[in-house]
Amino acid sequence: MAEVLLSTHGLKAGYGDFQALFGMDVALNRGEVLALIGANGAGKSTLLKAMTGLVRCQPDMVRFKGEPIGGQRPDRIARHGIAMVPEGRRLFRSLTVEENLVIGGERARKGAWTLERIYALFPILNERRKNPGTALSGGQQQMVAIGRALMANPEVILFDEISLGLAPVVIKDIYAALPAIVESGISAILVEQDVSRALAVSNRFACVQEGKVSLAGTPSQFSRAEITAAYFGT
Template sequence: MADALLEVEGLDAFYKDFQALYGVNMRIGQGDVIAVIGANGAGKTTLMRTVTGFLKAKPDAIRWKGRGIGGLRVDQIAALGIALVPEGRLLFPSLSVEENLLIGGQMKRKGPWSLSRIYKLFPVLQERRNVPATALSGGQQQMVAIGRALMANPELIMMDEISLGLAPVIIKSIYDALPGIVGEGLTAIVVEQDIAKALSVSSRLYCLQEGRVSLTGLSGEVSHDEISRAYFGV
């Protein structure tokens, strides 16, 4: 197997005295689109937050291109080429759409993504570029959050619950844009509660249940019964 871009091995994560992840193992290759599924409270967001440095981990529990990064700061991990689209979007309410997007480019990493390309991907953002970002609809705010992450020109983009709370037509438009996002070799981890949607966009999946990996496999080969057992623990 080719060298992994991101490896997670024996990862534990804590919120003070509460343990949220138990010995999680993952292996992500260059160009993979990985789905992470699981019920509320399964540990999906905790996994994303730990990989991106918001929660600390042992250095060698998270390796980027073979280098242990578990103890690095959020900005150091971002500079390596890992970007997060956080659950809830977390846009800056006092800034316009364009200003929120430009913040994503502060690392000045070289790559294909620029303001003009984000506007080509999501034309409505160009139309509303001077509007306060939080004055947009939920779906448009999600586009800003995705665009902000892409402006960092990451090698790995991690998208946490990007369809949460959105209307089906908006979810479809965002997922329709995904091939254009990952089409040039960008690696992606998509956290999603909609199992069918997760399977449709990914090559491989990991299911979390109570902080542990309960199932992993190729998205096109795992059965609905296997997923149901792993998802609900029954």
Template sequence: MSGSILSIRGLRAGYGDFQALFGIDVDLEEGEVLALIGANGAGKSTLLKAITGLVRCERDMILYGGQPIGGERPDLIARRGIAMVPEGRRLFRSLSVEENLVIGGERAPKGEWSLDRVYGLFPILREKRRNPGTALSGGQQQMVAIGRALMANPRVLLFDEISLGLAPVVIKDIYAAFPAIAATGVSIVLVEQDVVRALAVARCFVCLQEGRVSLAGRPEDHDRAAITAAYFGAANVAGAH
């Protein structure tokens, strides 16, 4: 598909001797929200790490705007316009909230997102901007992590487990910001444990299972049972018989 901004082609990757991904194919269309679902250990985070260069892979396994970028240095991939909100937030603990946001954008091209826009999206951060990033509540930290990624004015934005460990009411607040982010035209990959929530905001999805794609498509084209089966692996069992 030529409209893809990001194409994963037969991606194999892992950590040392441990292989986590066995030939993944995924396409992300420009301006689209793609939900990446799957059980713990299915390989979702590894996929995001391969895209951002934190896990090594072969060059032509990842195409960005048609160009092979697999295995490139993470800082160069970030410069190309791929940003990530990492699992567990990973704020810089010796940087204030504002510095965490600034460092996200100071080497990036100017664009839609600025300090003011991020504060507009998450007003609480303006109040707390002098606090150390890690002195905030989990939900507020997540807002900083999202803001930090937005500051890069990315063309592709990867979210890794944004609701993990947060209270439901906080998760609601975070997702409330989602339409405003998507409206800027950025392409999004959303890794989420909460399948229902992920499929509600995504136009299409990919389900991983033990390092392979077990189901992919649009949420409305598959019934709940099929998705559940792809998620937990019942499909494999059924298919074998």
């Protein structure tokens, strides 16, 4: 039985009067990639935000290694070893590429991921390291965002829509980095619109619909038709 690293328990959360999650149960085991699939507005991003503290929730609704962390400040949750690659990259525009990477790790514990190793993974970033982060192409920005998360040497990385708005060739490059990340001992949750791609790289998946998990398991456990049904709620 694998150790459960990060889990939610009957997670309810939302923005002001608008509730987006209605009792969400998800668990990420150590060493695995969990794909979160679901239509737009199903609650995937809200789930990641609740896990990172950007959206408030009750303490025991999110647990990390069994300890309740729900509702803690985002910077405290990050210190537990949970990093995120946010939707839309959101690089710091007044920081250079290198500063964007450095700031990801300078408050974290040291580990295998260093500036040199990020540059080895994405050599193009080394060439552009003095540029402002936002002067890069979308794909290169995504590499910076991934590198920024890796610099914290986290135990978990939450990837939110990493292929959104990128050209297919670029997406391939980004996904090519995933095995190296997993091999370094990092577990991942992958929120992805492209269901086939997500299922191809993940050990398990959870399908989210209207703020709840409608289907969960390993990709081989279900037929495509079953997954599609859970996705659209038909």
